[in-house]
Amino acid sequence: xxxxxxxxxxxxxxxxxxxxxxxxxxxxxxxxxLALFDQDASAATTVETVEELRIRWIGRKQGLLTRISxxxxxxxxxxxxxxxxxxxxxxxxxxxxxxxxxxxxxxxxTDAIDITLPGTRRALGAEHPLVRTMHEIVSVFRNLxxxxxxxxVIETDYYNFEALNFPPNHPARDTQDTLFIAGxxxxxxxxxxxxxxxxxxxxxxxxxxxxxxxRIVIPGKxxxxxxxxxxHSPIFHQVEGLAVDTDVTFSDLKGTLDHAMKALFGSSVxxxxxxxxxxxxxxxxxxxxxxxxxxxxxxxxxNRCPNCKSSGWIELLGCGxxxxxxxxxxxxxxxxxxxxxxxxxxxxxxxxxxxxxxxQLFYQGxxxxxxxxx
Ligand code: PHE
Numbered sequence: 248x249x250x251x252x253x254x255x256x257x258x259x260x261x262x263x264x265x266x267x268x269x270x271x272x273x274x275x276x277x278x279x280x281l282a283l284f285d286q287d288a289s290a291a292t293t294v295e296t297v298e299e300l301r302i303r304w305i306g307r308k309q310g311l312l313t314r315i316s317x318x319x320x321x322x323x324x325x326x327x328x329x330x331x332x333x334x335x336x337x338x339x340x341x342x343x344x345x346x347x348x349x350x351x352x353x354x355x356x357t358d359a360i361d362i363t364l365p366g367t368r369r370a371l372g373a374e375h376p377l378v379r380t381m382h383e384i385v386s387v388f389r390n391l392x393x394x395x396x397x398x399x400v401i402e403t404d405y406y407n408f409e410a411l412n413f414p415p416n417h418p419a420r421d422t423q424d425t426l427f428i429a430g431x432x433x434x435x436x437x438x439x440x441x442x443x444x445x446x447x448x449x450x451x452x453x454x455x456x457x458x459x460x461x462r463i464v465i466p467g468k469x470x471x472x473x474x475x476x477x478x479h480s481p482i483f484h485q486v487e488g489l490a491v492d493t494d495v496t497f498s499d500l501k502g503t504l505d506h507a508m509k510a511l512f513g514s515s516v517x518x519x520x521x522x523x524x525x526x527x528x529x530x531x532x533x534x535x536x537x538x539x540x541x542x543x544x545x546x547x548x549x550n551r552c553p554n555c556k557s558s559g560w561i562e563l564l565g566c567g568x569x570x571x572x573x574x575x576x577x578x579x580x581x582x583x584x585x586x587x588x589x590x591x592x593x594x595x596x597x598x599x600x601x602x603x604x605x606x607q608l609f610y611q612g613x614x615x616x617x618x619x620x621x
Pocket of ligand 1: 565
Protein backbone atom coordinates (compact mmCIF):
# COMPACT_ATOMS: atom_id res chain seq x y z
CA UNK A 248 0.00 0.00 0.00
CA UNK A 249 1.54 3.30 -1.10
CA UNK A 250 1.87 6.04 1.42
CA UNK A 251 -0.42 9.00 0.72
CA UNK A 252 1.47 12.10 -0.26
CA UNK A 253 0.18 15.42 1.01
CA UNK A 254 1.17 19.05 0.62
CA UNK A 255 -0.42 22.13 2.20
CA UNK A 256 -2.74 22.91 -0.73
CA UNK A 257 -3.42 19.52 -2.20
CA UNK A 258 -5.25 16.43 -0.96
CA UNK A 259 -3.26 13.21 -0.64
CA UNK A 260 -3.08 10.86 -3.60
CA UNK A 261 -3.10 7.07 -3.53
CA UNK A 262 -1.38 5.04 -6.19
CA UNK A 263 -4.02 2.87 -7.90
CA UNK A 264 -3.80 -0.90 -7.58
CA UNK A 265 -2.16 -2.88 -10.40
CA UNK A 266 -3.81 -6.25 -10.91
CA UNK A 267 -1.35 -7.85 -13.30
CA UNK A 268 1.21 -6.87 -15.95
CA UNK A 269 -0.87 -7.56 -19.04
CA UNK A 270 -0.90 -4.66 -21.58
CA UNK A 271 -4.56 -4.02 -20.81
CA UNK A 272 -4.01 -3.78 -17.03
CA UNK A 273 -0.98 -1.55 -17.58
CA UNK A 274 -2.95 0.79 -19.84
CA UNK A 275 -5.64 1.05 -17.20
CA UNK A 276 -3.09 1.68 -14.45
CA UNK A 277 -1.21 4.42 -16.31
CA UNK A 278 -4.45 5.95 -17.57
CA UNK A 279 -5.70 6.30 -14.03
CA UNK A 280 -2.46 7.86 -12.88
CA LEU A 281 -2.52 10.39 -15.70
CA ALA A 282 -6.12 11.27 -14.83
CA LEU A 283 -5.06 11.82 -11.23
CA PHE A 284 -2.23 14.04 -12.37
CA ASP A 285 -4.54 16.02 -14.65
CA GLN A 286 -6.87 16.67 -11.78
CA ASP A 287 -4.04 17.66 -9.52
CA ALA A 288 -2.37 19.88 -12.13
CA SER A 289 -5.58 21.75 -12.96
CA ALA A 290 -5.52 23.14 -9.41
CA ALA A 291 -1.93 24.35 -9.77
CA THR A 292 -2.35 27.89 -11.01
CA THR A 293 0.30 29.76 -9.08
CA VAL A 294 4.06 29.48 -8.96
CA GLU A 295 3.73 28.20 -5.43
CA THR A 296 1.24 25.44 -6.19
CA VAL A 297 3.10 24.38 -9.33
CA GLU A 298 6.15 23.95 -7.11
CA GLU A 299 4.07 21.77 -4.77
CA LEU A 300 2.87 19.79 -7.78
CA ARG A 301 6.45 19.27 -8.85
CA ILE A 302 7.60 18.07 -5.43
CA ARG A 303 4.62 15.79 -5.12
CA TRP A 304 4.90 14.18 -8.55
CA ILE A 305 8.51 14.29 -9.62
CA GLY A 306 10.36 15.15 -6.41
CA ARG A 307 13.43 12.89 -6.16
CA LYS A 308 12.72 11.22 -2.85
CA GLN A 309 9.02 11.31 -2.15
CA GLY A 310 7.69 12.07 -5.62
CA LEU A 311 4.87 9.85 -6.88
CA LEU A 312 6.81 8.92 -10.00
CA THR A 313 9.66 7.57 -7.91
CA ARG A 314 7.25 5.54 -5.85
CA ILE A 315 5.43 4.29 -8.93
CA SER A 316 8.73 3.17 -10.42
CA UNK A 317 9.40 1.25 -7.20
CA UNK A 318 6.03 -0.49 -7.44
CA UNK A 319 6.86 -1.41 -11.04
CA UNK A 320 10.17 -2.97 -10.06
CA UNK A 321 8.14 -6.06 -9.22
CA UNK A 322 7.32 -6.56 -12.93
CA UNK A 323 8.32 -9.91 -14.41
CA UNK A 324 11.14 -9.69 -17.00
CA UNK A 325 8.82 -10.30 -20.00
CA UNK A 326 6.65 -7.29 -19.01
CA UNK A 327 9.56 -4.90 -18.43
CA UNK A 328 9.51 -3.48 -21.96
CA UNK A 329 5.78 -2.69 -21.90
CA UNK A 330 6.12 -1.16 -18.43
CA UNK A 331 9.11 0.94 -19.48
CA UNK A 332 7.40 2.39 -22.57
CA UNK A 333 4.35 3.44 -20.58
CA UNK A 334 6.35 4.78 -17.66
CA UNK A 335 8.47 6.99 -19.93
CA UNK A 336 5.39 8.27 -21.73
CA UNK A 337 3.82 9.18 -18.40
CA UNK A 338 6.98 10.89 -17.28
CA UNK A 339 7.23 13.04 -20.41
CA UNK A 340 3.56 13.99 -20.08
CA UNK A 341 4.00 15.07 -16.47
CA UNK A 342 7.41 16.77 -16.32
CA UNK A 343 6.81 19.84 -18.51
CA UNK A 344 3.64 20.65 -16.61
CA UNK A 345 5.51 20.79 -13.30
CA UNK A 346 7.59 23.73 -14.57
CA UNK A 347 6.31 27.14 -13.36
CA UNK A 348 7.27 28.50 -16.82
CA UNK A 349 4.22 26.78 -18.30
CA UNK A 350 2.01 29.06 -16.19
CA UNK A 351 2.81 31.84 -18.60
CA UNK A 352 1.49 29.86 -21.55
CA UNK A 353 -1.55 28.31 -19.90
CA UNK A 354 -2.53 30.73 -17.14
CA UNK A 355 -6.30 30.91 -17.00
CA UNK A 356 -7.53 34.36 -17.96
CA THR A 357 -10.47 34.23 -15.57
CA ASP A 358 -9.79 35.64 -12.11
CA ALA A 359 -6.15 36.58 -12.87
CA ILE A 360 -7.34 39.89 -14.35
CA ASP A 361 -9.41 42.49 -12.59
CA ILE A 362 -10.79 44.47 -15.49
CA THR A 363 -11.85 47.29 -13.19
CA LEU A 364 -8.22 48.14 -12.39
CA PRO A 365 -6.66 50.97 -14.40
CA GLY A 366 -4.36 49.60 -17.13
CA THR A 367 -0.60 49.53 -16.84
CA ARG A 368 0.53 52.41 -18.96
CA ARG A 369 3.71 51.59 -20.80
CA ALA A 370 5.73 54.78 -21.08
CA LEU A 371 6.67 55.35 -24.70
CA GLY A 372 10.25 56.31 -25.40
CA ALA A 373 11.02 59.38 -27.45
CA GLU A 374 13.94 60.94 -29.25
CA HIS A 375 16.33 62.80 -27.00
CA PRO A 376 16.03 66.56 -27.62
CA LEU A 377 19.59 66.66 -28.98
CA VAL A 378 18.98 63.80 -31.38
CA ARG A 379 15.74 65.43 -32.41
CA THR A 380 17.46 68.76 -33.05
CA MET A 381 20.21 66.98 -34.97
CA HIS A 382 17.60 65.24 -37.15
CA GLU A 383 15.81 68.51 -37.69
CA ILE A 384 18.97 70.27 -38.86
CA VAL A 385 19.92 67.34 -41.08
CA SER A 386 16.47 67.24 -42.68
CA VAL A 387 16.64 70.94 -43.58
CA PHE A 388 19.76 70.13 -45.62
CA ARG A 389 18.44 66.85 -47.00
CA ASN A 390 15.61 68.86 -48.48
CA LEU A 391 18.27 70.89 -50.29
CA UNK A 392 19.76 67.70 -51.75
CA UNK A 393 22.53 67.11 -49.20
CA UNK A 394 23.39 63.56 -48.15
CA UNK A 395 24.61 62.42 -44.73
CA UNK A 396 28.15 61.32 -43.89
CA UNK A 397 29.63 60.19 -40.59
CA UNK A 398 33.12 59.58 -39.29
CA UNK A 399 35.01 58.31 -36.25
CA VAL A 400 34.90 60.12 -32.90
CA ILE A 401 38.45 58.94 -32.14
CA GLU A 402 40.42 60.68 -34.84
CA THR A 403 44.02 61.12 -35.90
CA ASP A 404 45.89 64.39 -35.61
CA TYR A 405 46.09 64.36 -39.42
CA TYR A 406 42.33 64.48 -40.04
CA ASN A 407 41.42 66.66 -37.07
CA PHE A 408 44.14 69.25 -37.71
CA GLU A 409 46.81 68.82 -40.36
CA ALA A 410 44.64 68.21 -43.42
CA LEU A 411 42.38 71.04 -42.27
CA ASN A 412 45.32 73.39 -42.68
CA PHE A 413 46.31 73.55 -39.00
CA PRO A 414 50.08 73.01 -39.42
CA PRO A 415 51.91 71.20 -36.59
CA ASN A 416 52.52 73.61 -33.72
CA HIS A 417 50.35 76.29 -35.32
CA PRO A 418 48.73 78.48 -32.64
CA ALA A 419 45.27 77.92 -34.20
CA ARG A 420 45.39 74.49 -32.56
CA ASP A 421 45.26 76.16 -29.17
CA THR A 422 41.73 77.39 -29.85
CA GLN A 423 40.51 73.79 -29.60
CA ASP A 424 41.18 72.37 -26.16
CA THR A 425 41.99 68.94 -27.41
CA LEU A 426 41.75 65.71 -25.44
CA PHE A 427 44.59 63.47 -26.62
CA ILE A 428 44.78 59.73 -26.09
CA ALA A 429 47.69 59.03 -23.73
CA GLY A 430 50.86 57.09 -24.44
CA UNK A 431 51.36 57.81 -28.15
CA UNK A 432 54.60 59.75 -27.99
CA UNK A 433 56.39 57.12 -30.08
CA UNK A 434 54.05 57.64 -33.06
CA UNK A 435 54.57 60.31 -35.70
CA UNK A 436 52.44 63.33 -34.77
CA UNK A 437 49.99 62.91 -37.66
CA UNK A 438 49.08 59.38 -36.52
CA UNK A 439 48.44 60.26 -32.88
CA UNK A 440 44.89 59.70 -31.72
CA UNK A 441 42.64 62.26 -30.10
CA UNK A 442 38.94 62.81 -29.49
CA UNK A 443 37.86 64.89 -32.47
CA UNK A 444 37.29 68.50 -31.49
CA UNK A 445 34.92 69.15 -34.40
CA UNK A 446 33.15 67.27 -37.18
CA UNK A 447 35.36 68.94 -39.81
CA UNK A 448 37.70 65.89 -40.18
CA UNK A 449 34.79 64.14 -41.92
CA UNK A 450 35.06 66.80 -44.66
CA UNK A 451 38.50 65.40 -45.45
CA UNK A 452 37.47 61.74 -45.13
CA UNK A 453 34.55 62.30 -47.49
CA UNK A 454 36.56 64.25 -50.08
CA UNK A 455 39.15 61.46 -50.03
CA UNK A 456 36.54 58.91 -51.08
CA UNK A 457 34.23 61.00 -53.29
CA UNK A 458 34.88 63.24 -56.26
CA UNK A 459 33.10 66.61 -56.65
CA UNK A 460 30.33 67.71 -56.93
CA UNK A 461 29.54 67.07 -53.29
CA ARG A 462 26.88 68.22 -50.86
CA ILE A 463 27.03 66.62 -47.44
CA VAL A 464 26.00 67.15 -43.85
CA ILE A 465 27.86 65.49 -40.99
CA PRO A 466 26.11 65.12 -37.63
CA GLY A 467 28.20 63.86 -34.74
CA LYS A 468 29.70 63.93 -31.29
CA UNK A 469 32.79 65.99 -30.48
CA UNK A 470 34.94 66.58 -27.39
CA UNK A 471 36.88 69.47 -25.94
CA UNK A 472 38.68 69.88 -22.67
CA UNK A 473 36.20 72.39 -21.26
CA UNK A 474 35.06 72.38 -17.65
CA UNK A 475 31.33 71.72 -17.49
CA UNK A 476 29.05 74.61 -16.55
CA UNK A 477 25.68 75.96 -17.71
CA UNK A 478 26.99 76.69 -21.21
CA HIS A 479 29.93 74.26 -21.59
CA SER A 480 30.28 70.52 -21.79
CA PRO A 481 33.37 68.44 -22.63
CA ILE A 482 31.11 66.36 -24.88
CA PHE A 483 28.82 68.07 -27.33
CA HIS A 484 27.43 67.72 -30.83
CA GLN A 485 27.84 69.43 -34.16
CA VAL A 486 26.35 69.33 -37.60
CA GLU A 487 28.89 70.13 -40.30
CA GLY A 488 28.13 70.95 -43.90
CA LEU A 489 30.23 70.90 -47.05
CA ALA A 490 29.33 71.77 -50.63
CA VAL A 491 31.88 71.57 -53.44
CA ASP A 492 31.13 72.16 -57.10
CA THR A 493 32.14 74.40 -59.97
CA ASP A 494 31.47 78.09 -59.32
CA VAL A 495 30.28 77.82 -55.73
CA THR A 496 30.37 81.32 -54.28
CA PHE A 497 30.03 83.08 -50.94
CA SER A 498 26.53 84.12 -52.08
CA ASP A 499 25.58 80.43 -52.27
CA LEU A 500 26.84 80.02 -48.71
CA LYS A 501 24.85 83.04 -47.53
CA GLY A 502 21.68 81.94 -49.28
CA THR A 503 21.96 78.38 -48.00
CA LEU A 504 22.52 79.34 -44.36
CA ASP A 505 19.93 82.10 -44.45
CA HIS A 506 17.41 79.55 -45.68
CA ALA A 507 18.50 76.99 -43.03
CA MET A 508 18.21 79.50 -40.16
CA LYS A 509 14.72 80.50 -41.30
CA ALA A 510 13.74 76.84 -41.56
CA LEU A 511 15.01 76.21 -38.02
CA PHE A 512 13.94 79.39 -36.22
CA GLY A 513 11.06 80.78 -38.26
CA SER A 514 10.82 82.82 -41.44
CA SER A 515 11.19 86.17 -39.67
CA VAL A 516 14.79 85.64 -38.49
CA UNK A 517 17.48 87.56 -40.26
CA UNK A 518 21.11 86.46 -40.66
CA UNK A 519 24.31 88.45 -40.51
CA UNK A 520 27.78 87.28 -41.55
CA UNK A 521 30.58 88.58 -39.37
CA UNK A 522 34.28 88.24 -40.33
CA UNK A 523 36.03 85.44 -38.45
CA UNK A 524 38.90 82.99 -38.82
CA UNK A 525 39.19 79.25 -39.31
CA UNK A 526 42.34 77.72 -40.80
CA UNK A 527 40.35 75.59 -43.26
CA UNK A 528 38.13 78.33 -44.70
CA UNK A 529 39.04 81.59 -46.42
CA UNK A 530 37.29 83.92 -46.06
CA UNK A 531 35.62 82.79 -42.82
CA UNK A 532 32.58 84.12 -41.04
CA UNK A 533 30.52 83.73 -37.91
CA UNK A 534 26.83 83.64 -38.61
CA UNK A 535 24.54 85.57 -36.33
CA UNK A 536 20.77 85.44 -36.33
CA UNK A 537 18.48 88.24 -35.21
CA UNK A 538 17.62 87.60 -31.56
CA UNK A 539 14.61 85.30 -31.39
CA UNK A 540 13.75 86.55 -27.89
CA UNK A 541 13.47 90.28 -28.60
CA UNK A 542 12.87 90.09 -32.35
CA UNK A 543 16.24 91.74 -32.94
CA UNK A 544 15.27 94.92 -31.11
CA UNK A 545 17.69 94.47 -28.21
CA UNK A 546 14.95 95.42 -25.76
CA UNK A 547 12.07 93.43 -24.39
CA UNK A 548 9.24 94.89 -22.26
CA UNK A 549 11.28 98.05 -21.80
CA ASN A 550 14.32 96.13 -20.50
CA ARG A 551 17.60 95.18 -22.10
CA CYS A 552 17.25 91.73 -23.69
CA PRO A 553 19.47 89.36 -21.63
CA ASN A 554 19.64 86.75 -24.39
CA CYS A 555 21.45 88.93 -26.92
CA LYS A 556 22.87 91.35 -24.33
CA SER A 557 20.69 93.95 -26.06
CA SER A 558 22.71 93.68 -29.29
CA GLY A 559 19.78 92.21 -31.21
CA TRP A 560 22.00 89.43 -32.60
CA ILE A 561 22.94 85.93 -31.46
CA GLU A 562 26.05 84.20 -32.74
CA LEU A 563 25.28 80.72 -33.94
CA LEU A 564 27.77 79.06 -36.24
CA GLY A 565 31.04 79.19 -38.13
CA CYS A 566 31.44 79.00 -41.89
CA GLY A 567 33.49 80.03 -44.87
CA UNK A 568 34.76 79.18 -48.32
CA UNK A 569 36.91 76.03 -48.36
CA UNK A 570 40.58 77.07 -48.26
CA UNK A 571 42.42 75.95 -51.44
CA UNK A 572 45.10 74.38 -49.21
CA UNK A 573 42.46 71.95 -47.94
CA UNK A 574 41.64 70.89 -51.52
CA UNK A 575 45.39 70.26 -51.91
CA UNK A 576 45.26 67.60 -49.18
CA UNK A 577 42.51 65.63 -50.96
CA UNK A 578 43.57 66.01 -54.59
CA UNK A 579 40.74 68.31 -55.60
CA UNK A 580 41.77 70.84 -58.24
CA UNK A 581 41.21 74.24 -56.64
CA UNK A 582 41.44 75.93 -60.05
CA UNK A 583 38.35 73.97 -61.15
CA UNK A 584 36.17 73.66 -58.03
CA UNK A 585 35.24 75.80 -55.08
CA UNK A 586 33.14 75.14 -52.03
CA UNK A 587 31.82 76.29 -48.74
CA UNK A 588 31.66 74.67 -45.31
CA UNK A 589 29.85 75.41 -42.10
CA UNK A 590 29.64 73.92 -38.63
CA UNK A 591 27.04 74.45 -35.94
CA UNK A 592 26.65 73.34 -32.33
CA UNK A 593 23.57 71.20 -31.83
CA UNK A 594 23.28 72.03 -28.10
CA UNK A 595 23.40 75.73 -28.81
CA UNK A 596 20.58 75.46 -31.34
CA UNK A 597 18.49 73.21 -29.06
CA UNK A 598 19.00 75.62 -26.13
CA UNK A 599 17.70 78.51 -28.22
CA UNK A 600 14.84 76.61 -29.85
CA UNK A 601 13.55 75.09 -26.62
CA UNK A 602 14.56 77.75 -24.11
CA UNK A 603 16.80 75.43 -22.06
CA UNK A 604 18.83 77.33 -19.46
CA UNK A 605 21.49 74.75 -18.58
CA UNK A 606 23.34 72.58 -21.12
CA GLN A 607 23.94 69.92 -18.41
CA LEU A 608 20.23 69.06 -18.48
CA PHE A 609 20.80 67.34 -21.81
CA TYR A 610 23.12 64.77 -20.27
CA GLN A 611 21.58 64.03 -16.87
CA GLY A 612 18.81 61.73 -18.10
CA UNK A 613 16.26 63.33 -15.77
CA UNK A 614 12.86 62.16 -17.03
CA UNK A 615 11.18 65.33 -15.75
CA UNK A 616 13.31 67.29 -18.21
CA UNK A 617 13.15 64.80 -21.07
CA UNK A 618 9.40 64.21 -20.98
CA UNK A 619 8.82 67.85 -21.88
CA UNK A 620 10.00 66.95 -25.38
CA UNK A 621 7.54 64.09 -25.99
N1 PHE B 1 34.85 73.29 -37.13
C1 PHE B 1 34.58 74.64 -36.69
C2 PHE B 1 34.45 74.63 -35.15
O1 PHE B 1 34.19 73.62 -34.57
C3 PHE B 1 33.30 75.17 -37.28
C4 PHE B 1 33.40 75.35 -38.76
C5 PHE B 1 33.04 74.33 -39.60
C6 PHE B 1 33.84 76.55 -39.30
C7 PHE B 1 33.13 74.50 -41.00
C8 PHE B 1 33.94 76.72 -40.66
C9 PHE B 1 33.56 75.71 -41.48
O2 PHE B 1 34.62 75.65 -34.52
